[in-house]
Amino acid sequence: MFGQCGGVRKAERATQDREKLRKREMEEAKGVVKLVALAKFKEGLSESEIEQLIKGYANLVNLIDPMESFHWGKDVSIENMHQGFTHIFESTFNSTEGVAEYVAHPAHVDFANLFFSHVDKFLVFYYKPTTVRV
Structure with a gap:
């Protein structure tokens, strides 16, 4: 049994x-494309200001069709290897053409200008996920 x-x-x-x-x-x-971005926000920025920026980033999913999802988180590692980056953002796009549409979209351009004015460091990496078969 x-x-x-x-x-x-x-x-x-x-x-x-x-x-x-x-x-x-x-x-x-x-042809799914993922975006991973790391951010270090400027000193003196309040948690509520950071929260508003994150909400603005998340809202891009509602404004830009090829952007299919958005996730974010804060560094919780104990290894202290984050090099000053405190937040991570992940987005999924339907294609490389969708990424180009996202980058050029006026809502993204406006948001990026606002967002970049509040960060000291920012790193972006786009990639196509690949499954490893063993």
């Missing part, structure tokens, strides 16, 4: 793993 339960869980896990792999392969096939 208990052995069957473990077998069912393994089968469910295998199905979930296959579904995740299928989703990754579909993203690769359709």
Whole structure:
């Protein structure tokens, strides 16, 4: 009886793993592009000011069609290897053409001008996710 339960869980896990792999392969096939950005905000900027900037960044998803998702977080590492960067942002785009549309979009240009006036350091990296099959 208990052995069957473990077998069912393994089968469910295998199905979930296959579904995740299928989703990754579909993203690769359709040309998904990810953006990862690191920011170090200027000294003296309040948490509420940072929160407003993040909300403005997140709102770009509603204004620019090729921008499919937005996530962010703060550094929580104990290794102190962040080189002064405190926040990370991740966005997903439907294609490299979508990235170009995002970069040129007036809402992005306006937001970027505002955002960059509040950061000391900013690093941006665009990449196409690739699945490693072992």
